[in-house]
Amino acid sequence: MRNINDLPNDLLVKILSSVPTKVAVSTCLLSKRWGSVWKLIPKLDYDDSLSAAPPGLYKYETLVFLGVKKVAIDNVPSTTCFRSLKSLSLLDVWFSSDETVTRLLSCCPILETLVVHRLGRDKVKTFAICVPSLKSLTIRHIVGGYHEPRNDNGFVINAPSLKYLNIVDHLSRLYSLVNMPEQMKADIHIRHCDSEKLLGCLTSSKNLSLCLKPLEGAYPHSDFDQLVSLDLGVMCSFNWLNLILRRSPKLRALRLYQAREVYWSCRKSNSVRTKWRQPIFVPECLLLRLRTVDWFEYKGTEEEKSVVMYLLKNGNSLETMSIKFSESITLE
Known part of the structure; x- marks a missing residue:
């Protein structure tokens, strides 16, 4: 069998690339042949x-x-x-x-x-x-x-x-x-x-x-x-x-x-939540562009319900609205 030291550098590099970095680095101690491979x-x-x-x-x-x-x-x-x-x-x-x-x-x-x-x-x-x-x-x-x-x-x-x-x-x-x-x-x-x-x-x-x-x-x-x-x-x-x-x-x-x-x-931060306020004017994207709405972890709060109703009422171009309820929600 051919001695591993006689292998070309490209093969040795492939071998070292397959082992943990610490192991690869430690091979520099084997001999001069391995010193810089x-x-x-x-x-x-x-x-x-x-x-x-x-x-x-x-x-x-x-x-x-x-x-x-x-x-x-x-x-x-x-x-x-x-x-x-x-x-x-x-x-x-x-x-x-x-x-x-x-x-x-x-x-x-x-x-x-x-x-x-x-x-x-x-x-x-x-x-x-x-x-x-x-x-x-x-x-x-x-x-x-x-x-x-x-x-x-x-x-x-x-x-x-x-x-x-x-x-x-x-x-x-x-x-x-x-x-x-x-x-x-x-x-x-x-x-x-x-x-x-x-x-x-x-x-x-x-x-x-x-x-x-x-x-x-x-x-x-x-x-x-x-x-x-x-x-x-x-x-x-x-x-x-x-x-x-x-x-x-x-x-x-x-x-x-x-x-x-x-x-x-x-x-945990203080005063994080601010209540949603319905816009005075309907945004252009709702009237002309918005096609899809996906809501994940929906909890069914009054605020969230207000947002959903607003989007449905004013989304003239809306094609689909998908709502995924939170696992913790209790439907009445």
Whole structure:
């Protein structure tokens, strides 16, 4: 049988790609032949319970996929360049400063997919994501139980090529989105936000999924001229529905739901719920465009009944309305 050391690098890389990252890295100790083979692996998943990043991590110019979990990043060398990296996952990664985040992302010139699950205890105040090539961005900033949002903590996003944005955040207040492109799909669940600034950056989106609690008096004034499909979490306020309907003349599909993953935060916060008020004027989309309404986790409250009756009465173009009752509802 041929000695494994005599195999070409491409076969050895295939072998190492099929084993856990720690095992693949440890092969560098076998012999000089194996010393740098593991660096050719196009995909790495590193999980080491908040230890430092593995030795030589910043020298992977051929790495295409990188997943890092529970690792502490104190410093990023100035010579770092993930020249081939297209997908990066930062799961519960501890960063020492804002600058560390900025430097790491600046080392990824062709990055297309970024997933960030933030720890509640890192030292980053403003998590700046400025990646011109980025197409998909997913952010999670959640801790167990109820916590008041942190006024000094947030994200700055500058991604002119973005096609998909997904944010679930219970801790941050400050958001800045700049250079948001047209035709972007956004799925955003945030407890507190500057809704004027946030939604003002999403006015060209055709598909939106929103669960927001606006700051007092901070309802946006922008029009959603391109919006055709809306998923709206109604845990906090039905008045978002009035706002979006009034400002979305092309809306054709509406989905209302109770956002389970943000239920705890909404239920425990003070003065969350505001009563729905019927619009004075019937929105254009109800008269001319809206075709379908789907309501999930419907509880049959008087407020919900009022919304349903309003949509049925004024939806001149409405073709179907589907209501899925909550399991906890008791019909009379």
